[in-house]
Amino acid sequence: MKYKTLKGLQDILPPDISVWQHIExxxxxxxxxxGFQEIRLPVMESTDVFIRSIGETxxxxxxxxxxxxxxxxxxxxxxPEGTAPFVRxxxxxxxxxxxxxxxxxxxxxxxxxxRPQAFRYRQFYQIGAEAMGIDDPKLDAEIISMLALILGxxxxxxxxxxxxxxxxxxxxxxxxxxxKKFLNDKIDKFCKDCQRRFDINPLRILDCKVPSCIxxxxxxxxxxxxxxxxxxxxxxxxxxxxDILSVSYTINPNLVRGLDYYTKTAFEVSSESLGSQKxxxxxxxxxxxxxxxxxxxxxxxxxxxGMERIIPLIKDSLSEPAGPDLLFCPLGDEAAVKAFLLTGxxxxxxxxxxxxxxxxxxxxxxxxANRIGAKNVIVLGEDELKTGEISxxxxxxxxxxxxxxxVNQLIKIIRKET
RNA sequence: GUGAGUGUAGCUCAGCUGGUUAGAGCAUCUGACUGUGGCUCAGAGGGUCGGGGGUUCGAAUCCCCUCACUCACCCCA
Numbered sequence: 001m002k003y004k005t006l007k008g009l010q011d012i013l014p015p016d017i018s019v020w021q022h023i024e025x026x027x028x029x030x031x032x033x034x035g036f037q038e039i040r041l042p043v044m045e046s047t048d049v050f051i052r053s054i055g056e057t058x059x060x061x062x063x064x065x066x067x068x069x070x071x072x073x074x075x076x077x078x079x080p081e082g083t084a085p086f087v088r089x090x091x092x093x094x095x096x097x098x099x100x101x102x103x104x105x106x107x108x109x110x111x112x113x114x115r116p117q118a119f120r121y122r123q124f125y126q127i128g129a130e131a132m133g134i135d136d137p138k139l140d141a142e143i144i145s146m147l148a149l150i151l152g153x154x155x156x157x158x159x160x161x162x163x164x165x166x167x168x169x170x171x172x173x174x175x176x177x178x179x180k181k182f183l184n185d186k187i188d189k190f191c192k193d194c195q196r197r198f199d200i201n202p203l204r205i206l207d208c209k210v211p212s213c214i215x216x217x218x219x220x221x222x223x224x225x226x227x228x229x230x231x232x233x234x235x236x237x238x239x240x241x242x243d244i245l246s247v248s249y250t251i252n253p254n255l256v257r258g259l260d261y262y263t264k265t266a267f268e269v270s271s272e273s274l275g276s277q278k279x280x281x282x283x284x285x286x287x288x289x290x291x292x293x294x295x296x297x298x299x300x301x302x303x304x305x306g307m308e309r310i311i312p313l314i315k316d317s318l319s320e321p322a323g324p325d326l327l328f329c330p331l332g333d334e335a336a337v338k339a340f341l342l343t344g345x346x347x348x349x350x351x352x353x354x355x356x357x358x359x360x361x362x363x364x365x366x367x368x369a370n371r372i373g374a375k376n377v378i379v380l381g382e383d384e385l386k387t388g389e390i391s392x393x394x395x396x397x398x399x400x401x402x403x404x405x406x407v408n409q410l411i412k413i414i415r416k417e418t
Numbered sequence: 419g420u421g422a423g424u425g426u427a428g429c430u431c432a433g434c435u436g437g438u439u440a441g442a443g444c445a446u447c448u449g450a451c452u453g454u455g456g457c458u459c460a461g462a463g464g465g466u467c468g469g470g471g472g473u474u475c476g477a478a479u480c481c482c483c484u485c486a487c488u489c490a491c492c493c494c495a
Contacts, residue, residue, distance in 0.1 A: 004486085059493050063419080081495085110495080115419080118489065126495060193492070204493095258494060268495095279495060306495030331453070362453050370455040381453060395455070 008114070008122030019311055020125075024107060026154045027127050027305075031105045034146050036129055039104040041085045043111070047075040053084040053289060055260030057200045064112040066122075078111035081259070082128040083286065083302055090132060091295035100133025107307075119277040119309050130302035132290070137234050140265045140285060140301055141241030147281060147303055148247050151269065155314045159280070162252040163242075163267045165235040166203070167227050169288060175226035176202060182220050189216040207256040223253050234264050261286045265301065271313060280313070281305040323373025325414050326392075328355035329365040331381035338405075339380050345407050351414060369395060376414055380405075 005011055012020060031038075047067050054060050066078035079085050086104065089095070095102055107127045116122060129146070131139055144161065151159060167175060180202050183190075187198055191210045198205065205217060227235065242249055249267075257266050266284035274280070283303025290298040326346065328339035339355045346353040354374070356365045362379065369377045377393045384390045384405060391400040392413055403409050 007486085064493080112494080114493075115491095116488085117491095120494075124495065128495095207493095209491095276490070277494080282495060304495060309495060329454080361448090363451075363455080364448080366453095366455040368455085374455095377454080379454065383453085391454095393454075398455085400454090 006122070008116035010121060010123075016311075019314065020307065023154050023307065023310065023314070024127070027105070027107070027150050030146060030150045030153060031129065034103065034142070036103040036105040036131075039086070039089070039106050040108070041082070041089055041106060042079075043109060044076050044078050045085050045088065047077040049084050049088050050077055050080060052292065053087065053259075053261050054081070058258055058260055060112065060258065064114050066111045066113050080112045081110055082106055082108075082126055082304055083130065083259075083261070083289075086128075086130050086302070087286075087289050087293050087295075087300065090130075090298075090300075091290060091293045096133060096290070096296055096298050101139060102132045103129070104131075105129040117277060119274060119306075119312065121308055125307035126304040127307065128302060128304040130300060132300045133298055135287070135299040137237040137265075138241050140234075140238045141245055141247070143283070143301055143303065144242060144249075144267055145245045145247045147269065147283070147305070150305070151281065151310070154310065156271070156280070156310060158271060158273065160270050160272070161247065161249040161267065162255050162270070163238070163249050163265065164223070164251060164253050164255040165227055165231055165238075165264050166223060166255075166257065166262060166266050166284075167231050168263045171226055171228035171231055175221070175223055178221045178226060179203065179205075183217070186216050189213075203256050204258075206254040224251075231264050238265060257282070257284055261289045261292075263287045267303070271309075273313065274309065277309065279306070280309040322352075323375060324352045324354045325374075326351060326353045326376045326378065326410075327369045327372070327374035328353070329362060329369065329377060329379045330355065330359070331362060331379070332359070335380040335382070335385060338385060339378075342405070342407065342410075346410065349407065349411055351411065378410075 028038075047065070050065065051061050056062075060080050065080055067075060068077075070076050086106070090102075105128065108125065109123050110126050111123050113122060114120065127150075129143065131143055144163070148159075148161065166172065180198065183198060183202065183205065187195060190198070190205065190213050191208065194205045194208050194210070194213050197208075203223075205213065206220070206223075208214070208217075224232075224235070239251075252268075255266055255268055262284040264285045264287065266282075268282040269280050270278040271280050272278065281303055283301070285299065285301040287299040288297070289300060290296065328343060330336040330339040336355075336359065343353045343355045354372070356368060366377070374395055377395060378390050379393075380390065388405050390403055390405050392403050392410070393400045401413060403413055
Protein backbone atom coordinates (compact mmCIF):
# COMPACT_ATOMS: atom_id res chain seq x y z
CA MET A 1 0.00 0.00 0.00
CA LYS A 2 1.52 3.24 -1.11
CA TYR A 3 -0.18 5.88 1.01
CA LYS A 4 -1.31 5.66 4.58
CA THR A 5 -2.41 8.07 7.27
CA LEU A 6 0.51 9.62 9.08
CA LYS A 7 1.52 8.12 12.37
CA GLY A 8 -0.89 8.97 15.12
CA LEU A 9 -3.52 10.32 12.72
CA GLN A 10 -6.71 8.47 11.93
CA ASP A 11 -9.54 8.39 9.43
CA ILE A 12 -12.94 8.36 11.02
CA LEU A 13 -15.31 6.40 8.83
CA PRO A 14 -18.92 5.31 8.97
CA PRO A 15 -20.34 3.75 11.02
CA ASP A 16 -18.00 5.14 13.70
CA ILE A 17 -18.88 8.66 12.68
CA SER A 18 -22.35 8.24 14.19
CA VAL A 19 -20.82 8.00 17.66
CA TRP A 20 -18.98 11.26 17.07
CA GLN A 21 -22.15 12.95 15.91
CA HIS A 22 -24.04 11.61 18.90
CA ILE A 23 -21.48 13.09 21.28
CA GLU A 24 -21.29 16.42 19.50
CA UNK A 25 -25.05 16.80 19.32
CA UNK A 26 -25.42 15.89 23.00
CA UNK A 27 -22.81 18.43 24.02
CA UNK A 28 -24.34 21.18 21.88
CA UNK A 29 -27.72 20.61 23.53
CA UNK A 30 -26.33 21.16 26.98
CA UNK A 31 -24.12 24.06 26.02
CA UNK A 32 -27.21 25.81 24.73
CA UNK A 33 -28.97 25.45 28.08
CA UNK A 34 -25.98 26.91 29.86
CA GLY A 35 -25.74 29.86 27.51
CA PHE A 36 -22.56 28.80 25.75
CA GLN A 37 -22.06 29.83 22.14
CA GLU A 38 -19.90 28.13 19.58
CA ILE A 39 -16.64 29.72 18.51
CA ARG A 40 -14.45 28.44 15.70
CA LEU A 41 -10.77 29.20 15.71
CA PRO A 42 -7.85 28.42 13.40
CA VAL A 43 -5.89 25.24 13.96
CA MET A 44 -2.61 27.14 13.95
CA GLU A 45 -1.25 30.09 15.75
CA SER A 46 1.93 32.00 16.08
CA THR A 47 4.22 29.79 18.17
CA ASP A 48 4.54 32.46 20.85
CA VAL A 49 0.86 32.12 21.72
CA PHE A 50 1.62 28.71 23.17
CA ILE A 51 5.05 29.30 24.60
CA ARG A 52 3.93 32.30 26.61
CA SER A 53 0.78 30.74 27.98
CA ILE A 54 1.48 27.04 28.39
CA GLY A 55 4.96 27.65 29.73
CA GLU A 56 8.42 27.30 28.31
CA THR A 57 9.35 24.38 30.52
CA UNK A 58 6.13 22.42 30.08
CA UNK A 59 6.35 19.09 28.30
CA UNK A 60 4.02 20.31 25.60
CA UNK A 61 6.22 23.20 24.62
CA UNK A 62 9.48 21.37 25.18
CA UNK A 63 8.82 18.36 22.99
CA UNK A 64 5.25 17.92 21.81
CA UNK A 65 4.46 20.81 19.50
CA UNK A 66 4.06 20.65 15.76
CA UNK A 67 6.08 23.74 15.02
CA UNK A 68 7.41 24.81 11.63
CA UNK A 69 8.23 27.86 9.58
CA UNK A 70 5.77 29.16 7.03
CA UNK A 71 6.94 30.58 3.72
CA UNK A 72 7.30 34.00 5.25
CA UNK A 73 9.72 32.65 7.82
CA UNK A 74 7.29 32.96 10.71
CA UNK A 75 7.23 30.24 13.34
CA UNK A 76 3.76 28.73 13.46
CA UNK A 77 2.40 25.90 15.58
CA UNK A 78 -0.51 23.55 15.20
CA UNK A 79 -2.54 24.11 18.34
CA PRO A 80 -1.78 21.55 21.06
CA GLU A 81 -4.73 22.74 23.13
CA GLY A 82 -7.63 25.14 22.84
CA THR A 83 -7.46 27.61 25.69
CA ALA A 84 -4.49 29.70 24.60
CA PRO A 85 -5.89 30.33 21.10
CA PHE A 86 -9.22 31.13 22.67
CA VAL A 87 -7.73 33.73 24.97
CA ARG A 88 -5.84 35.18 22.04
CA UNK A 89 -9.14 35.56 20.15
CA UNK A 90 -10.88 36.86 23.24
CA UNK A 91 -8.38 39.67 23.55
CA UNK A 92 -8.04 40.29 19.81
CA UNK A 93 -11.78 40.82 19.34
CA UNK A 94 -12.31 42.66 22.63
CA UNK A 95 -14.90 40.12 23.69
CA UNK A 96 -14.50 41.34 27.27
CA UNK A 97 -16.73 44.27 26.31
CA UNK A 98 -19.71 41.92 26.28
CA UNK A 99 -21.58 41.35 29.53
CA UNK A 100 -19.86 38.84 31.79
CA UNK A 101 -19.77 35.96 31.90
CA UNK A 102 -18.95 35.43 28.27
CA UNK A 103 -19.37 31.75 27.56
CA UNK A 104 -18.00 29.91 24.52
CA UNK A 105 -17.49 26.37 23.40
CA UNK A 106 -15.58 24.78 20.55
CA UNK A 107 -14.94 21.38 19.06
CA UNK A 108 -12.07 20.47 16.84
CA UNK A 109 -8.70 18.87 16.34
CA UNK A 110 -5.62 19.48 18.45
CA UNK A 111 -2.10 18.32 17.65
CA UNK A 112 0.68 16.97 19.78
CA UNK A 113 3.77 15.26 18.51
CA UNK A 114 3.81 12.28 20.86
CA ARG A 115 4.31 8.58 20.50
CA PRO A 116 0.82 7.21 19.79
CA GLN A 117 -0.75 4.85 22.24
CA ALA A 118 -4.17 3.55 23.14
CA PHE A 119 -6.55 6.54 23.18
CA ARG A 120 -3.70 8.91 22.45
CA TYR A 121 -3.24 10.36 18.99
CA ARG A 122 -1.17 13.06 17.39
CA GLN A 123 -4.29 14.64 15.98
CA PHE A 124 -6.97 14.35 18.58
CA TYR A 125 -10.30 16.05 19.07
CA GLN A 126 -11.48 18.08 21.97
CA ILE A 127 -14.74 19.61 23.01
CA GLY A 128 -13.85 22.62 25.08
CA ALA A 129 -15.69 25.32 27.00
CA GLU A 130 -14.47 28.63 28.39
CA ALA A 131 -16.27 31.12 30.63
CA MET A 132 -14.80 34.53 31.12
CA GLY A 133 -15.14 37.54 33.31
CA ILE A 134 -16.41 36.11 36.58
CA ASP A 135 -14.31 35.22 39.59
CA ASP A 136 -17.12 33.76 41.66
CA PRO A 137 -16.72 30.08 42.62
CA LYS A 138 -20.35 29.55 41.69
CA LEU A 139 -19.14 29.73 38.11
CA ASP A 140 -16.51 27.07 38.82
CA ALA A 141 -19.19 24.82 40.24
CA GLU A 142 -21.48 25.58 37.33
CA ILE A 143 -18.80 24.62 34.84
CA ILE A 144 -17.95 21.39 36.59
CA SER A 145 -21.59 20.41 36.92
CA MET A 146 -22.15 21.21 33.26
CA LEU A 147 -19.26 18.94 32.40
CA ALA A 148 -20.81 16.22 34.53
CA LEU A 149 -24.13 16.71 32.78
CA ILE A 150 -22.57 16.52 29.33
CA LEU A 151 -20.64 13.36 30.10
CA GLY A 152 -23.68 11.83 31.76
CA UNK A 153 -26.08 12.70 28.96
CA UNK A 154 -23.75 11.12 26.44
CA UNK A 155 -24.05 7.93 28.44
CA UNK A 156 -20.87 7.75 30.47
CA UNK A 157 -20.94 6.16 33.89
CA UNK A 158 -18.40 5.36 36.55
CA UNK A 159 -16.50 8.60 36.23
CA UNK A 160 -14.34 10.02 38.95
CA UNK A 161 -14.23 13.79 39.45
CA UNK A 162 -11.15 15.07 41.19
CA UNK A 163 -10.67 18.67 42.26
CA UNK A 164 -8.04 20.72 43.96
CA UNK A 165 -6.76 24.25 44.22
CA UNK A 166 -3.25 25.05 43.13
CA UNK A 167 -3.21 28.60 44.45
CA UNK A 168 -2.52 31.82 42.66
CA UNK A 169 0.52 33.91 41.89
CA UNK A 170 0.44 35.22 45.43
CA UNK A 171 0.52 31.96 47.34
CA UNK A 172 2.06 29.47 44.95
CA UNK A 173 5.65 30.72 45.26
CA UNK A 174 5.46 30.17 49.00
CA UNK A 175 4.24 26.66 48.56
CA UNK A 176 6.81 25.95 45.91
CA UNK A 177 9.70 26.87 48.15
CA UNK A 178 8.22 24.98 51.11
CA UNK A 179 7.93 21.91 48.92
CA LYS A 180 11.46 22.25 47.62
CA LYS A 181 12.72 22.63 51.15
CA PHE A 182 10.97 19.43 52.16
CA LEU A 183 12.21 17.47 49.15
CA ASN A 184 15.70 18.84 49.11
CA ASP A 185 17.44 16.36 51.38
CA LYS A 186 15.81 13.27 49.81
CA ILE A 187 16.30 14.30 46.24
CA ASP A 188 18.53 11.32 45.46
CA LYS A 189 15.72 8.93 46.35
CA PHE A 190 13.56 10.12 43.48
CA CYS A 191 13.49 8.87 39.92
CA LYS A 192 15.58 10.76 37.41
CA ASP A 193 12.53 12.48 35.96
CA CYS A 194 11.60 13.82 39.35
CA GLN A 195 15.14 14.99 39.94
CA ARG A 196 14.84 17.01 36.79
CA ARG A 197 11.41 18.26 37.85
CA PHE A 198 12.83 19.46 41.15
CA ASP A 199 14.29 22.51 39.47
CA ILE A 200 11.83 23.01 36.65
CA ASN A 201 8.47 22.33 38.23
CA PRO A 202 8.66 20.67 41.64
CA LEU A 203 4.86 20.51 41.94
CA ARG A 204 4.86 17.75 39.37
CA ILE A 205 6.79 15.43 41.64
CA LEU A 206 3.51 15.12 43.52
CA ASP A 207 1.93 13.54 40.47
CA CYS A 208 4.65 10.94 39.79
CA LYS A 209 3.53 7.33 39.76
CA VAL A 210 6.87 5.67 40.49
CA PRO A 211 6.41 3.77 43.79
CA SER A 212 9.66 4.99 45.32
CA CYS A 213 8.66 8.57 44.57
CA ILE A 214 5.24 8.07 46.08
CA UNK A 215 6.91 6.78 49.22
CA UNK A 216 9.61 9.42 49.39
CA UNK A 217 7.17 12.28 49.13
CA UNK A 218 5.13 11.01 52.10
CA UNK A 219 4.61 13.78 54.57
CA UNK A 220 5.26 16.55 52.08
CA UNK A 221 3.49 19.79 52.89
CA UNK A 222 -0.05 19.74 51.44
CA UNK A 223 -0.73 22.44 48.87
CA UNK A 224 -4.08 23.24 50.39
CA UNK A 225 -2.39 24.38 53.63
CA UNK A 226 -0.52 27.09 51.79
CA UNK A 227 -3.41 28.77 50.02
CA UNK A 228 -3.81 32.45 50.68
CA UNK A 229 -7.06 33.58 52.28
CA UNK A 230 -8.62 34.36 48.96
CA UNK A 231 -7.74 31.03 47.34
CA UNK A 232 -8.75 29.13 50.43
CA UNK A 233 -12.11 30.86 50.56
CA UNK A 234 -12.62 30.25 46.86
CA UNK A 235 -11.91 26.55 47.20
CA UNK A 236 -14.15 26.23 50.25
CA UNK A 237 -17.04 27.89 48.42
CA UNK A 238 -16.48 25.72 45.37
CA UNK A 239 -16.92 22.60 47.47
CA UNK A 240 -20.07 24.06 49.02
CA UNK A 241 -21.61 24.85 45.64
CA UNK A 242 -20.70 21.47 44.22
CA ASP A 243 -22.48 19.91 47.18
CA ILE A 244 -25.53 22.06 46.54
CA LEU A 245 -25.57 20.86 42.92
CA SER A 246 -25.02 17.25 44.08
CA VAL A 247 -21.88 16.82 42.03
CA SER A 248 -19.82 14.11 43.66
CA TYR A 249 -16.09 14.60 43.69
CA THR A 250 -12.94 13.68 45.53
CA ILE A 251 -10.27 16.11 46.60
CA ASN A 252 -6.90 15.22 45.16
CA PRO A 253 -4.27 17.66 46.37
CA ASN A 254 -1.72 15.92 44.16
CA LEU A 255 -3.58 16.81 41.00
CA VAL A 256 -1.08 18.79 38.99
CA ARG A 257 -1.73 20.36 35.64
CA GLY A 258 0.81 20.17 32.89
CA LEU A 259 0.04 23.69 31.76
CA ASP A 260 1.44 26.63 33.63
CA TYR A 261 -1.45 29.01 33.26
CA TYR A 262 -3.82 27.47 35.79
CA THR A 263 -4.70 29.22 39.04
CA LYS A 264 -6.93 28.25 41.95
CA THR A 265 -9.36 25.57 40.77
CA ALA A 266 -8.06 22.57 38.84
CA PHE A 267 -10.04 19.45 38.07
CA GLU A 268 -9.83 16.24 36.15
CA VAL A 269 -12.32 13.54 35.20
CA SER A 270 -11.10 10.00 34.78
CA SER A 271 -12.53 6.60 33.96
CA GLU A 272 -11.15 3.43 35.44
CA SER A 273 -12.24 1.43 32.42
CA LEU A 274 -9.75 3.10 30.12
CA GLY A 275 -6.48 1.70 31.38
CA SER A 276 -3.43 3.85 31.28
CA GLN A 277 -4.79 6.90 29.45
CA LYS A 278 -7.69 7.35 31.80
CA UNK A 279 -8.23 11.13 31.84
CA UNK A 280 -11.32 11.93 29.77
CA UNK A 281 -11.62 15.62 30.56
CA UNK A 282 -9.74 18.23 32.51
CA UNK A 283 -9.71 21.92 33.16
CA UNK A 284 -9.27 24.72 35.58
CA UNK A 285 -9.25 28.40 36.27
CA UNK A 286 -6.83 30.80 34.63
CA UNK A 287 -7.18 34.22 36.15
CA UNK A 288 -4.08 35.94 34.87
CA UNK A 289 -3.94 34.76 31.28
CA UNK A 290 -5.96 37.53 29.62
CA UNK A 291 -3.70 39.96 31.38
CA UNK A 292 -0.65 38.27 29.95
CA UNK A 293 -2.10 38.42 26.47
CA UNK A 294 -2.44 42.16 26.77
CA UNK A 295 -6.10 42.39 27.69
CA UNK A 296 -7.70 43.86 30.78
CA UNK A 297 -7.25 41.63 33.81
CA UNK A 298 -10.06 39.12 33.40
CA UNK A 299 -10.62 35.81 35.17
CA UNK A 300 -11.45 32.71 33.17
CA UNK A 301 -12.24 29.06 33.63
CA UNK A 302 -12.64 26.21 31.19
CA UNK A 303 -12.28 22.55 30.41
CA UNK A 304 -11.70 20.21 27.52
CA UNK A 305 -13.13 16.77 26.85
CA GLY A 306 -10.99 14.29 24.93
CA MET A 307 -13.19 12.80 22.22
CA GLU A 308 -11.04 9.73 21.64
CA ARG A 309 -11.12 9.05 25.36
CA ILE A 310 -14.90 8.96 25.65
CA ILE A 311 -15.71 7.22 22.40
CA PRO A 312 -14.60 3.75 23.51
CA LEU A 313 -16.74 4.19 26.60
CA ILE A 314 -19.97 4.53 24.67
CA LYS A 315 -19.25 2.61 21.50
CA ASP A 316 -21.57 -0.23 22.53
CA SER A 317 -24.57 2.01 22.10
CA LEU A 318 -23.83 2.23 18.39
CA SER A 319 -27.13 1.99 16.59
CA GLU A 320 -27.66 -0.04 13.47
CA PRO A 321 -26.88 1.88 10.31
CA ALA A 322 -30.08 2.78 8.52
CA GLY A 323 -30.94 1.86 4.95
CA PRO A 324 -32.91 3.73 2.30
CA ASP A 325 -36.68 4.07 2.54
CA LEU A 326 -37.03 2.74 -0.95
CA LEU A 327 -34.95 0.96 -3.57
CA PHE A 328 -35.91 0.68 -7.23
CA CYS A 329 -34.89 -2.49 -9.05
CA PRO A 330 -35.33 -1.72 -12.75
CA LEU A 331 -35.30 -4.39 -15.43
CA GLY A 332 -34.31 -3.04 -18.79
CA ASP A 333 -33.32 0.36 -20.10
CA GLU A 334 -36.78 1.84 -20.33
CA ALA A 335 -37.55 0.89 -16.74
CA ALA A 336 -34.23 2.31 -15.61
CA VAL A 337 -35.10 5.70 -17.06
CA LYS A 338 -38.48 5.68 -15.34
CA ALA A 339 -36.88 4.67 -12.03
CA PHE A 340 -34.25 7.35 -12.48
CA LEU A 341 -36.94 10.00 -12.80
CA LEU A 342 -38.99 8.74 -9.85
CA THR A 343 -35.92 8.46 -7.64
CA GLY A 344 -35.22 12.13 -8.08
CA UNK A 345 -38.83 13.14 -7.51
CA UNK A 346 -39.15 11.12 -4.32
CA UNK A 347 -35.87 12.45 -2.96
CA UNK A 348 -37.16 15.97 -3.49
CA UNK A 349 -40.11 14.99 -1.32
CA UNK A 350 -37.77 14.14 1.54
CA UNK A 351 -37.40 10.40 1.22
CA UNK A 352 -34.15 8.48 1.08
CA UNK A 353 -34.45 6.65 -2.22
CA UNK A 354 -31.92 4.62 -4.16
CA UNK A 355 -32.05 2.76 -7.44
CA UNK A 356 -29.84 0.01 -8.75
CA UNK A 357 -27.73 1.64 -11.41
CA UNK A 358 -26.31 -1.58 -12.76
CA UNK A 359 -28.64 -3.81 -14.68
CA UNK A 360 -28.04 -7.21 -13.16
CA UNK A 361 -30.42 -10.06 -12.57
CA UNK A 362 -33.39 -9.37 -10.37
CA UNK A 363 -32.11 -11.95 -7.99
CA UNK A 364 -28.87 -10.13 -7.39
CA UNK A 365 -30.69 -6.82 -7.19
CA UNK A 366 -32.82 -8.24 -4.41
CA UNK A 367 -29.75 -9.51 -2.63
CA UNK A 368 -28.34 -6.06 -2.76
CA ALA A 369 -31.60 -4.61 -1.44
CA ASN A 370 -31.30 -6.88 1.54
CA ARG A 371 -27.66 -6.11 2.03
CA ILE A 372 -28.04 -2.34 2.11
CA GLY A 373 -31.03 -2.59 4.40
CA ALA A 374 -33.63 -1.09 2.05
CA LYS A 375 -36.96 -0.79 3.80
CA ASN A 376 -39.05 -1.06 0.64
CA VAL A 377 -38.39 -2.33 -2.86
CA ILE A 378 -40.15 -1.69 -6.14
CA VAL A 379 -39.45 -3.93 -9.11
CA LEU A 380 -39.91 -2.09 -12.38
CA GLY A 381 -40.17 -4.28 -15.46
CA GLU A 382 -42.12 -4.48 -18.68
CA ASP A 383 -45.41 -5.42 -17.00
CA GLU A 384 -45.29 -2.47 -14.62
CA LEU A 385 -44.49 -0.02 -17.36
CA LYS A 386 -47.39 -1.35 -19.41
CA THR A 387 -50.05 -1.32 -16.67
CA GLY A 388 -48.71 1.56 -14.56
CA GLU A 389 -49.26 -0.60 -11.50
CA ILE A 390 -46.46 -1.85 -9.27
CA SER A 391 -46.00 -3.93 -6.17
CA UNK A 392 -44.13 -2.32 -3.34
CA UNK A 393 -42.44 -4.84 -1.13
CA UNK A 394 -41.87 -4.33 2.56
CA UNK A 395 -38.51 -5.96 3.16
CA UNK A 396 -39.09 -6.64 6.84
CA UNK A 397 -42.48 -8.36 6.59
CA UNK A 398 -42.03 -9.56 3.03
CA UNK A 399 -45.52 -8.34 2.16
CA UNK A 400 -46.27 -6.76 -1.19
CA UNK A 401 -48.85 -4.06 -1.76
CA UNK A 402 -50.23 -2.87 -5.07
CA UNK A 403 -49.86 0.77 -5.96
CA UNK A 404 -50.03 3.02 -8.94
CA UNK A 405 -46.69 4.22 -10.21
CA UNK A 406 -47.35 7.73 -9.02
CA VAL A 407 -45.33 9.89 -6.65
CA ASN A 408 -47.99 10.93 -4.16
CA GLN A 409 -49.35 7.46 -3.72
CA LEU A 410 -45.87 6.02 -3.25
CA ILE A 411 -45.07 8.61 -0.62
CA LYS A 412 -48.22 7.78 1.26
CA ILE A 413 -47.42 4.08 1.35
CA ILE A 414 -43.78 4.56 2.35
CA ARG A 415 -44.48 7.16 5.02
CA LYS A 416 -47.15 5.00 6.60
CA GLU A 417 -44.88 2.01 6.72
CA THR A 418 -41.70 3.66 7.87
C1' G B 419 13.14 9.89 23.54
C1' U B 420 13.11 4.51 26.18
C1' G B 421 11.25 -0.65 26.46
C1' A B 422 8.30 -4.90 24.86
C1' G B 423 5.16 -7.36 21.35
C1' U B 424 2.99 -8.16 16.46
C1' G B 425 3.18 -8.09 10.77
C1' U B 426 0.16 -14.32 6.04
C1' A B 427 -6.59 -12.64 1.33
C1' G B 428 -10.98 -6.78 2.31
C1' C B 429 -11.62 -8.64 7.96
C1' U B 430 -10.34 -12.47 11.95
C1' C B 431 -6.67 -15.91 11.93
C1' A B 432 -4.31 -21.37 10.84
C1' G B 433 0.29 -22.83 8.69
C1' C B 434 3.87 -28.10 13.93
C1' U B 435 10.60 -29.13 14.40
C1' G B 436 12.41 -25.40 6.80
C1' G B 437 9.83 -29.73 1.95
C1' U B 438 5.00 -29.88 -3.87
C1' U B 439 0.60 -25.19 -7.11
C1' A B 440 0.16 -20.93 0.82
C1' G B 441 -5.08 -22.51 3.70
C1' A B 442 -9.92 -21.78 6.72
C1' G B 443 -14.06 -18.83 8.41
C1' C B 444 -16.49 -14.28 7.38
C1' A B 445 -17.16 -10.67 3.42
C1' U B 446 -17.62 -9.87 -2.15
C1' C B 447 -19.41 -11.75 -6.99
C1' U B 448 -21.98 -15.73 -9.79
C1' G B 449 -25.16 -19.89 -10.22
C1' A B 450 -28.79 -23.72 -8.35
C1' C B 451 -34.12 -20.55 -8.42
C1' U B 452 -36.08 -16.88 -17.17
C1' G B 453 -39.28 -11.40 -12.48
C1' U B 454 -38.31 -11.34 -5.92
C1' G B 455 -33.80 -10.86 -0.64
C1' G B 456 -32.54 -13.31 4.23
C1' C B 457 -31.58 -19.95 4.86
C1' U B 458 -28.92 -23.88 2.28
C1' C B 459 -25.60 -25.78 -1.41
C1' A B 460 -21.96 -25.23 -5.44
C1' G B 461 -18.36 -22.29 -7.73
C1' A B 462 -15.29 -17.86 -8.75
C1' G B 463 -12.25 -13.68 -7.92
C1' G B 464 -8.83 -11.84 -4.43
C1' G B 465 -1.78 -12.86 -1.66
C1' U B 466 5.12 -9.07 -3.98
C1' C B 467 3.44 -14.26 3.30
C1' G B 468 5.46 -5.85 5.57
C1' G B 469 10.33 -4.73 2.70
C1' G B 470 15.62 -5.92 1.80
C1' G B 471 19.64 -9.15 2.45
C1' G B 472 21.75 -13.87 4.21
C1' U B 473 21.96 -19.43 5.35
C1' U B 474 20.11 -23.69 2.34
C1' C B 475 19.16 -28.16 -3.01
C1' G B 476 14.72 -25.66 -1.01
C1' A B 477 12.43 -20.11 3.47
C1' A B 478 5.81 -17.73 5.34
C1' U B 479 8.98 -20.90 8.71
C1' C B 480 16.01 -20.00 10.65
C1' C B 481 19.60 -15.39 11.07
C1' C B 482 20.61 -9.99 10.32
C1' C B 483 18.91 -5.19 8.91
C1' U B 484 14.85 -2.06 7.96
C1' C B 485 9.80 -0.27 7.86
C1' A B 486 4.96 -0.23 9.83
C1' C B 487 1.51 -1.11 13.60
C1' U B 488 0.26 -2.09 18.78
C1' C B 489 1.01 -1.71 23.98
C1' A B 490 3.67 0.38 27.97
C1' C B 491 7.09 4.32 30.14
C1' C B 492 7.25 9.70 29.90
C1' C B 493 3.35 13.19 29.61
C1' C B 494 -1.36 14.38 28.75
C1' A B 495 -7.50 15.14 26.69
